[in-house]
Amino acid sequence: MNLAVNPLSLTFAISLVFVALIISFHEKIGLEKDLVFSVIRAVIQLFVVGYLLKFIFHIDHVWLTLIMMLIIIGNAALNARKRAAGLRNAGYISLMAIMTSTGVTLGLLVLSGAIKFMPAQIIPITGMIASNSMVAIGLSYRSMLTSFKDQRQAVLERLALGATLKQASIAIVRNSIKTGMAPTIDSAKTVGLVSLPGMMSGLIFAGIDPVKAIMYQILVTFMLLSATSLGSVIACYLAYHSFYNQQQQLIDMTTNKKD
Template sequence: MNNLIVSPTALAFAVILVLIALAVNFKEHIGLEKDMLIGVVRAVIQLTVVGYVLTYIIRVDRVWLTLLMVAIIIFNAALNARKRAAGIPHAFVISLLAISVATLTTIVLLVVAHAVKFTPSQIVPISGMIASNAMVAIGLCYRSLNASFHDQRQGLLERLALGADLKQATMPIVRVAIKTGMAPTIDSAKTVGLVSLPGMMSGLIFAGIDPTKAIMYQIMVTFMLLAATSISSVIACYRAYPQFYNEDLQLR
């Protein structure tokens, strides 16, 4: 199992890869070198910190500490999702609710089904995977809602004028938003294994696990992400669309 030997020296050499990306940037005047450097530095710092934190959490193996870590992951995901809401009121609370329900439901089901064990080394990475996919999905939902409410304003006004309630007026827009949120997950479910060998499966194969075992985990992950992104998209869209109206059933 222990053929994993990325030493700090090896990593230092891998910095050459970053230099290649930077060189392309300078040569083509793309102007992303600052963001790229920030990205690299943040990745190194955040991952180092998380590495030590996870080592500690796994070693002490306490339920409350594991749950705290899951809570922190969900909280951060909600904060990030709010940034993509571009001004939708209560976006943080809505995101927190959507991501929490998606993450907790999925994890509870997986634990009950004995697909994962309630141990920090399994729960924390799985939570991270679910929460980040839910975060991306609801970010796309928010963007779609904002775009539709802007582009289809006149059509919405006409529906309201005919006497539609909020749901009747907005349903077509909500459907498109949910579809948009789920599309990447469904697309990747369709191409998984053909194009990319996803993180979980690659990790297990790296660690020397038999690929036929590794795919079992990946299939589970695919199911779990489908559930999580649909739960979070539906909750976020249904909670977010009324925010576009005032209490007199008028568009804001």
């Protein structure tokens, strides 16, 4: 099956963006500027990255591949940090969580022979893993911030009764991990029934045997479950300490006061 994408078809596709703009304007949602900015930024980024990847794939150099991987992981960490709303050491925690989850998952895939350490394979998969970890960690941060605010009195009571920081926080940590992993788990439950994954569809369009395409998609599903679980666990267990000061007092994140 041949897919023909040309400037004319892209021009027609822009009309879909106008639908979102009209809805935002009519319902007074106020997302018009964000929509326009995101579309312009996406187009520019995709063109830049596309030509950059073409160059890297052609050169096929180990160091260029590693640098590109680090750029992807670093950007994912910066975006995850934005969801932390001033949480102490959020940037470092995000970087550690995404780098570990991506490194472990990629390492297992390469060692098993599922993928080869070549730019055409390793860079796109790095992006898939890092982006899913980024989303999971961002959701975990939001859940922790909300839970520590809503359950503040309960945490203080546990501390007053002699609980350690881990004992006082463990319920919030576990719930935040579940929140971070929820989208990936829901996606795995409905893959093939509700959503037809882009990777599998793309391979079938390219003429690959559907059975092999399905096997690759199963691999991707397991890979993303592994990455999001590792990322969420690492981020949450490192981040909950940031809600306390050195005297093991709970910090009010809204006013930065200690109790």
